[in-house]
Amino acid sequence: MCGIVGYIGQAGESRDYFALNVVLEGLRRLEYRGYDSAGVAVLTDGEISFRKKAGKVASLEQEIERAPLPDAILGIGHTRWATHGGPTDANAHPHVVDNGRLAVVHNGIIENFSELRAELSAKGYTFVSETDTEVAATLLGEIYNNEAEGDLTRAVQLTAQRLEGAFTILAIQADHGDRIVAARRNSPLVIGVGEGENFLGSDVSGFIDYTRKAVELGNDQVVTITATDYTITNFDGTPASGKPFDIEWDAAAAEKGGFDSFMDKEIHDQPAAVRDTLMGRLDEDGKLVLDELHIDEAILRSVDKIIVVACGTAAYAGQVARYAIEHWCRIPTEVELAHEFRYRDPIVNEKTLVVALSQSGETMDTLMAVRHAREQGAKVIAICNTVGSTLPREADASIYTYAGPEIAVASTKAFLAQITASYLLGLYLAQLRGNMFSDEVTGILESLRQMPEKIQTVIDHEDQVKKLGQDLANSDSVLFLGRHVGFPVALEGALKLKEIAYLHAEGFAAGELKHGPIALIEDGQPVFVIVPSPRGRDSLHSKVVSNIQEVRARGAITIAIAEEGDEAVNAYANFVIRIPQAPTLMQPLLSTVPLQIFACAVATAKGYDVDQPRNLAKSVTVE
Numbered sequence: 001m002c003g004i005v006g007y008i009g010q011a012g013e014s015r016d017y018f019a020l021n022v023v024l025e026g027l028r029r030l031e032y033r034g035y036d037s038a039g040v041a042v043l044t045d046g047e048i049s050f051r052k053k054a055g056k057v058a059s060l061e062q063e064i065e066r067a068p069l070p071d072a073i074l075g076i077g078h079t080r081w082a083t084h085g086g087p088t089d090a091n092a093h094p095h096v097v098d099n100g101r102l103a104v105v106h107n108g109i110i111e112n113f114s115e116l117r118a119e120l121s122a123k124g125y126t127f128v129s130e131t132d133t134e135v136a137a138t139l140l141g142e143i144y145n146n147e148a149e150g151d152l153t154r155a156v157q158l159t160a161q162r163l164e165g166a167f168t169i170l171a172i173q174a175d176h177g178d179r180i181v182a183a184r185r186n187s188p189l190v191i192g193v194g195e196g197e198n199f200l201g202s203d204v205s206g207f208i209d210y211t212r213k214a215v216e217l218g219n220d221q222v223v224t225i226t227a228t229d230y231t232i233t234n235f236d237g238t239p240a241s242g243k244p245f246d247i248e249w250d251a252a253a254a255e256k257g258g259f260d261s262f263m264d265k266e267i268h269d270q271p272a273a274v275r276d277t278l279m280g281r282l283d284e285d286g287k288l289v290l291d292e293l294h295i296d297e298a299i300l301r302s303v304d305k306i307i308v309v310a311c312g313t314a315a316y317a318g319q320v321a322r323y324a325i326e327h328w329c330r331i332p333t334e335v336e337l338a339h340e341f342r343y344r345d346p347i348v349n350e351k352t353l354v355v356a357l358s359q360s361g362e363t364m365d366t367l368m369a370v371r372h373a374r375e376q377g378a379k380v381i382a383i384c385n386t387v388g389s390t391l392p393r394e395a396d397a398s399i400y401t402y403a404g405p406e407i408a409v410a411s412t413k414a415f416l417a418q419i420t421a422s423y424l425l426g427l428y429l430a431q432l433r434g435n436m437f438s439d440e441v442t443g444i445l446e447s448l449r450q451m452p453e454k455i456q457t458v459i460d461h462e463d464q465v466k467k468l469g470q471d472l473a474n475s476d477s478v479l480f481l482g483r484h485v486g487f488p489v490a491l492e493g494a495l496k497l498k499e500i501a502y503l504h505a506e507g508f509a510a511g512e513l514k515h516g517p518i519a520l521i522e523d524g525q526p527v528f529v530i531v532p533s534p535r536g537r538d539s540l541h542s543k544v545v546s547n548i549q550e551v552r553a554r555g556a557i558t559i560a561i562a563e564e565g566d567e568a569v570n571a572y573a574n575f576v577i578r579i580p581q582a583p584t585l586m587q588p589l590l591s592t593v594p595l596q597i598f599a600c601a602v603a604t605a606k607g608y609d610v611d612q613p614r615n616l617a618k619s620v621t622v623e
Contacts, residue, residue, distance in 0.1 A: 002105075030203070041105075048100055050094050076094060077094075106132075109132065112165070116163075183235070198230055204249070205254035261604075263408035270593065277421055282445070304351045308333065316495070317357055325426040327585070329429045338366040383401065415492065482507070484584065487509045510529070527559065558574050
């Protein structure tokens with residue numbers, strides 16, 4: 001996730017030569033989408049001038065104060081959430097190519113950038129960054145000069161047809177000082193319509209200070225904006241249209257996409273977070289590849305134990321992953337709280353693989369666990385959401401979750417992305433070690449690729465869960481029960497209520513119910529039960545349905561999270577929240593979402609700050 005803004009006006013208008021000011025203001029509002037680096041490019045008198053800098057927008061502004069840019073009526077800007085390549089000046093956008101004649105900013109992941117880079121290198125092009133964006137910009141310049149006959153719109157159309165993955169691209173060219181051309185595929189882009197000026201943005205917060213009229217661009221469309229007009233086509237050049245709408249949010253709400261809180265927005269980001277984490281993981285033969293894993297394959301084949309280290313929500317993601325990794329790889333797998341790991345003198349050696357999970361990559365407990373593991377000879381793989389953070393730098397290899405910045409303190413989309421990335425690692429190891437046939441790996445990957453749409457289905461039915469949260473907001477305590485992968489989901493559901501609603505909540509393994517926790521059940525006690533699929537090969541479904549009966553008989557308010565078509569729960573649950581059918585190991589990607597929505601609704605009903613709960617910080621950087 002990155003922030004993109006574009007502006008074009010007219011000389012003599014109210015914002016005459018204020019392109020830089022408009023673009024910088026847009027970047028400030030879009031900075032929540034990425035803060036690894038920022039950059040701008042302006043076009044005036046047939047010349048492109050640009051500045052870019054690692055760090056936040058403030059660092060870019062300092063750079064511009066040091067080396068001012070010329071006045072202009074046209075400009076583009078970018079604030080980066082690093083994917084390909086670390087957060088450096090060289091990797092920052094815009095990328096300016098073709099002898100300074102063409103500037104491009106980009107949001108998304110271009111899956112076939114390696115093949116395109118090799119193709120362009122063979123033609124004599126050189127590259128100064130590690131990014132997929134520079135490859136796209138260079139391809140655009142090649143097509144502009146050799147195929148599009150100097151037509152920038154046509155060049156963008158042809159380039160977009162060559163790119164695979166998800167992307168939004170904005171381009172300006174020195175010979176076209178009257179336009180910005182942009183393309184969109186599976187990545188957001190909105191047109192802002194002004195009077196004598198027009199805008200482009202990743203979302204409306206990029207231009208909300210200047211206009212309330214906007215047009216949503218469709219998928220696989222190209223738009224050309226001038227100061228007075230815009231034209232939309234499909235990638236093949238045929239005419240197309242967008243969806244006009246009026247912006248009814250204020251500036252603060254716009255940064256949250258119109259949602260009441262960042263947490264609410266990030267819950268709704270989850271289909272994209274899972275989709276982006278899966279993107280670009282297959283080679284041309286359909287084989288799973290993890291380009292970030294720079295560990296000798298012989299070492300990975302020799303691994304005889306895996307230890308997952310993490311804290312909080314990330315630890316629960318690791319507990320979900322353990323079921324899958326052991327099942328697919330047949331390697332004993334442990335999950336350790338990072339802050340306990342090194343203090344118990346764990347058995348770790350050169351045949352141990354340590355997998356460290358952290359959203360920020362700066363969690364001190366996890367970093368100390370990783371350092372201890374490496375001192376004992378173990379190889380470490382980091383699963384992290386922040387490119388260039390300490391954890392990936394200190395690990396032997398990394399798998400990045402492309403969830404985009406998570407602003408709310410309580411983690412939501414990072415949790416689902418961590419499960420997804422952990423599953424990719426498990427499948428990769430199973431493929432590498434010969435534990436699974438290629439068609440088995442392909443089948444599971446196909447199930448994973450179906451998850452974003454199914455997660456969206458759960459979100460589309462959030463009103464039922466929100467109403468339940470409002471109705472139960474005055475409860476003294478809420479309990480959660482689950483078995484197998486449903487157990488860590490229960491733990492995560494309880495944690496969310498503790499974090500943001502300050503409510504006593506506990507998650508239990510459902511099989512433990514009769515061993516003590518059932519004593520907590522009394523009249524009116526809300527109990528969530530994560531119900532396994534009735535289509536599984538084991539008998540867990542009937543056992544969990546029995547658990548529902550047991551707590552219901554003792555006066556509990558029972559809330560079942562169950563698959564569509566599972567009618568066995570109806571007689572025993574006061575409320576049933578339906579999720580789409582999915583294989584057992586995929587179910588946590590679905591069953592977690594209603595628990596997030598419920599916690600957010602309870603906290604909101606109680607009047608609490610959902611994004612910044614008391615006593616908590618986003619990243620725990622001390623032991």
